[in-house]
Amino acid sequence: MAQNPIQSTAITRNQRIVAISRQRTDTWARRVFFVITVLPIGLIAIVLIGLLYRSWPILSRYPLVDLLFGVDWKPSEGRFGFYSFIMGTVWVTVVGVGLAIPPCILVAIYLAEYAGARIRLLAKPILDVLAAIPPVVYGVWGLLSVVPLVKTVLGPWSQQLLGFWGLFAVQQPTGFSVLAGGIVLAVIITPLIIAVIFEIFNTVPVDLRNASLAIGATRWETIQRILLPQVMPGIIAAIVLGASRAFGETIAVLMVVGNIAQVPHSLFDAAYPLPALIANNYGEMMSIPLYDAALLCAALILLVIILLFNILATVVLTRFVK
Amino acid sequence: MRLQPWNRRHLIERVMQIAMIGSLVIVGLCLGAILGTIIARGLPSLTWQMISQTPKGGFYMGKAGGVLNAILGSLYLASGATALAIVFALPIALYLQTYLATSGWAQLVRLALDVLWGIPSIVYGAFGFTLMIVLGVRASLFAGIIVLALVELPIMTRAMDEVIRRLPRDLAQAALALGSTKLEVALRVVIPQTLPGIVTAVLLAFGRGIGDAAAVLFTAGYTDRIPTSLLRATASLPLAVFFQLGTPYPEVRERGYASALILTIIVLVVSFGSRWLAARLQRYTVK
Amino acid sequence: MHIIARLAGLLVMGALVLSACGSTATNTTDANSGELSGTIAISGAFALYPMMTVWTEEFTKLHPNVEFDVQGGGAGKGMTDVLSGAVEIGMISRDIKPEEISRGAYWVSVTKDAVFPLISAQNPYASEILARGISQTTFAKIFVTGEIKTWGEVLGKPEITDEIHVYTRSDACGAGEMWAKFAGGKVQDDLKGIGVNGEPALVDTVSKDTLGIGYSNLNSVFDVRAGTLVAGAVVPPIDINDNGQADANELYKTTADAIKAVADGVYPSPPARFENLATKGKPTGVTLAFIRWILTDGQQFLSQAGYVPLAPDQQTESLGKLK
Numbered sequence: 001m002a003q004n005p006i007q008s009t010a011i012t013r014n015q016r017i018v019a020i021s022r023q024r025t026d027t028w029a030r031r032v033f034f035v036i037t038v039l040p041i042g043l044i045a046i047v048l049i050g051l052l053y054r055s056w057p058i059l060s061r062y063p064l065v066d067l068l069f070g071v072d073w074k075p076s077e078g079r080f081g082f083y084s085f086i087m088g089t090v091w092v093t094v095v096g097v098g099l100a101i102p103p104c105i106l107v108a109i110y111l112a113e114y115a116g117a118r119i120r121l122l123a124k125p126i127l128d129v130l131a132a133i134p135p136v137v138y139g140v141w142g143l144l145s146v147v148p149l150v151k152t153v154l155g156p157w158s159q160q161l162l163g164f165w166g167l168f169a170v171q172q173p174t175g176f177s178v179l180a181g182g183i184v185l186a187v188i189i190t191p192l193i194i195a196v197i198f199e200i201f202n203t204v205p206v207d208l209r210n211a212s213l214a215i216g217a218t219r220w221e222t223i224q225r226i227l228l229p230q231v232m233p234g235i236i237a238a239i240v241l242g243a244s245r246a247f248g249e250t251i252a253v254l255m256v257v258g259n260i261a262q263v264p265h266s267l268f269d270a271a272y273p274l275p276a277l278i279a280n281n282y283g284e285m286m287s288i289p290l291y292d293a294a295l296l297c298a299a300l301i302l303l304v305i306i307l308l309f310n311i312l313a314t315v316v317l318t319r320f321v322k
Numbered sequence: 323m324r325l326q327p328w329n330r331r332h333l334i335e336r337v338m339q340i341a342m343i344g345s346l347v348i349v350g351l352c353l354g355a356i357l358g359t360i361i362a363r364g365l366p367s368l369t370w371q372m373i374s375q376t377p378k379g380g381f382y383m384g385k386a387g388g389v390l391n392a393i394l395g396s397l398y399l400a401s402g403a404t405a406l407a408i409v410f411a412l413p414i415a416l417y418l419q420t421y422l423a424t425s426g427w428a429q430l431v432r433l434a435l436d437v438l439w440g441i442p443s444i445v446y447g448a449f450g451f452t453l454m455i456v457l458g459v460r461a462s463l464f465a466g467i468i469v470l471a472l473v474e475l476p477i478m479t480r481a482m483d484e485v486i487r488r489l490p491r492d493l494a495q496a497a498l499a500l501g502s503t504k505l506e507v508a509l510r511v512v513i514p515q516t517l518p519g520i521v522t523a524v525l526l527a528f529g530r531g532i533g534d535a536a537a538v539l540f541t542a543g544y545t546d547r548i549p550t551s552l553l554r555a556t557a558s559l560p561l562a563v564f565f566q567l568g569t570p571y572p573e574v575r576e577r578g579y580a581s582a583l584i585l586t587i588i589v590l591v592v593s594f595g596s597r598w599l600a601a602r603l604q605r606y607t608v609k
Numbered sequence: 610m611h612i613i614a615r616l617a618g619l620l621v622m623g624a625l626v627l628s629a630c631g632s633t634a635t636n637t638t639d640a641n642s643g644e645l646s647g648t649i650a651i652s653g654a655f656a657l658y659p660m661m662t663v664w665t666e667e668f669t670k671l672h673p674n675v676e677f678d679v680q681g682g683g684a685g686k687g688m689t690d691v692l693s694g695a696v697e698i699g700m701i702s703r704d705i706k707p708e709e710i711s712r713g714a715y716w717v718s719v720t721k722d723a724v725f726p727l728i729s730a731q732n733p734y735a736s737e738i739l740a741r742g743i744s745q746t747t748f749a750k751i752f753v754t755g756e757i758k759t760w761g762e763v764l765g766k767p768e769i770t771d772e773i774h775v776y777t778r779s780d781a782c783g784a785g786e787m788w789a790k791f792a793g794g795k796v797q798d799d800l801k802g803i804g805v806n807g808e809p810a811l812v813d814t815v816s817k818d819t820l821g822i823g824y825s826n827l828n829s830v831f832d833v834r835a836g837t838l839v840a841g842a843v844v845p846p847i848d849i850n851d852n853g854q855a856d857a858n859e860l861y862k863t864t865a866d867a868i869k870a871v872a873d874g875v876y877p878s879p880p881a882r883f884e885n886l887a888t889k890g891k892p893t894g895v896t897l898a899f900i901r902w903i904l905t906d907g908q909q910f911l912s913q914a915g916y917v918p919l920a921p922d923q924q925t926e927s928l929g930k931l932k
Contacts (some may be wrong), residue, residue, distance in 0.1 A: 022503055026503035030582035032413070036410055036414055037414045037417045037418065037427075038415045039439055040435050040476070043472070106342045106346075108347040110343065112344075125594050128355070130357075134585065135533070136567065141355065144359070151550065174818065174821075187352045187353065192477075192526065196526075203485060203488035234484055241436065243440075244440030245439060248386075248443075255807075256808065261807075275444065279444050280806070281684025281780075282444060282448060282541070283682050283781075284686075287686075288709075296448065299442075299448070302439060302445075313436075314432070379664075380663050380666070382662060454695075455689065455695070544681055575809060
């Protein structure tokens, strides 16, 4: 669309054609983009319908209340209570995300606002790599380091100092626990959350910081008063992304969480999250019709949990932006 | 003793700095420990044979061979899926920002993406597998690429979206005021300005794709041979790691770590490469 | 525009390169030369995967025109693949279930495997346990009913109050199902205990937990090449005849002992079990030839990999099912 300087005073026919074709391209692009953009919504609908269809043998057979709030898991005897698994998912995710948030925000701020150019240059590829390590490797690390740590250090400490409080009491001393799962989960989602927050900080114009620093504010004050309000919605979005990932994390968690179908009452109890249930059994049991339906029903329940969580987060985020 | 305002302000600054460096150390230690485990246990078994050969019979019992099948398989799967995901992710991210901005539609799409992102990849795998059974198709590279693209799409789009959203409005408005169409603004202003963030988004997705085991297990399968066609089953590194770590033979498990190390090196090379490229492409932008 | 154009270009190029290299697999026997040829796709249990790669390589040496495509994924996936026609052979490391037979599954047993109980070599009561053995009813009370909670109850010494740490496999597997059947349950879900994912992790965890107890397949608890137990683990004898002491034929310290006890049928079944290959209907053509070879010449490769060859009568029975 180079302008011809000689003809620039009057709108030529040529230019009009160019303008019209540009408009037309824009209109077409808008239509194509729109179709692509609604794809994710369609995809969710397809997944929901597909899972509903595949788990129908279970859903049509047992009352929903029994499925959601039953604690009995004996598929061979036709008892399918998902409550323990739902609670397992909630416990491990809450612990994992709770452990991850504070260090993630602090590290991202440090990288974006304090660190020198060299550290930043190194940090990004390292974060990429960490986000790409297969979860099974995180799981093995958890098995070798985190489970023994919980068993020999954190467990005994907690029992001694806070044992009177149920949440911190150690009933089961093997180290395979909600806490071990939470720690591994926190480590897995950390690179993702840091990478996204870091990028968001980088998009804030330099002028804003300079103006604040110039009038004598300390760096932290600049961050707290100028930057944080501006990037807060982004930080929350990053955390929601991390939490969504945490809900679905499978292999690494199932390697350290103990996989007992019970409702946990303490950080040191074993738990059994929904994705672990699916991964542990799907490859082996998919040829047994009712079991297969039960596992896809677990996937459906997980999808609904994630959906509810995200709707809640969106509502909160909208409030926040206003 | 009551601190002087000046002192208090600098005390807070100090405390926050210490907290940040403390977090950096903790996060660094955890993540360093993982990288350290892979390197310490993988490096001794990382031989040229590992990279240059396919598994021979008895490879999973400690006999000769390598994981070339999985290396190539993973490269095909992840690059194919990432390319496919970009084709969809970039338009969605641009459309959300330049056309929809903060309307209800945009929120709905973001919600959908976040939910898709949370679905475990094994569910995508199970879904793809069911569909393939219905259609009577065997496990193939092609099916693996499509399912992996679905796994990658949400995080790629949302990471791009979050970066594009933070771009100052005035830049785009200036371009619009000069008579550019929205599409031109998106392609000529938004993309170049946010390129490093877009690259980060692509790399996050690439990492998710190349590291995923559950989705490909049911759709791309696993075979000891190098994939020669989009319609043949293919191996992948995460599955190679998973299989090898699951065998009773210690030397095979060591090779599992070596395979994880190979995967790590691939991601590192791709990461450095694309960031260098992005930095070169981005020389002419408004800082 | 440049970036999108370039990326699209890359994608198209990539697809072209990939499909250009491609060749479609044929699945026919060459009738003219009488030589076996074709492609056999196999999927299923991880327990049989390593063994299958050995078999396929040896078979390819004899019949270079036969190509194999072997995939892991789990017994259920193998079965689903077979029933849907996606593969020719499914590797099934457990019994075939009635639901599967009614949908057309046909199977032959190709090898024997066995699950062994497992405690840590550092268990404070290890020597006593090794001397006395543990009876089937005691195992049932530890693993399924949960009545026995301390090592003292196992040894009949109430003064010992050390708790037993029970471990089981979290992933559904043939070993878990067989152990459950031995311990008086029906399915793996009946087993109590902390669920550990994968066999090596379970062996490792029990070895390190001095009060732990678990179970594992033969080739994970016995080191096949060294011929002894893996470091850190001990197999508590199953007191088969319930006489309160471990007899010579109940105590296995070497791989050879264990393989012999399983092959001879001295070791009880369950937890010993057959591992199976499933087909949709009776196998034919190349698939039939391959399975028949596994049952005859293929058996010689089993013991070096820690699997137990079929006894002659079982071999005859399996071959009979192919006729």
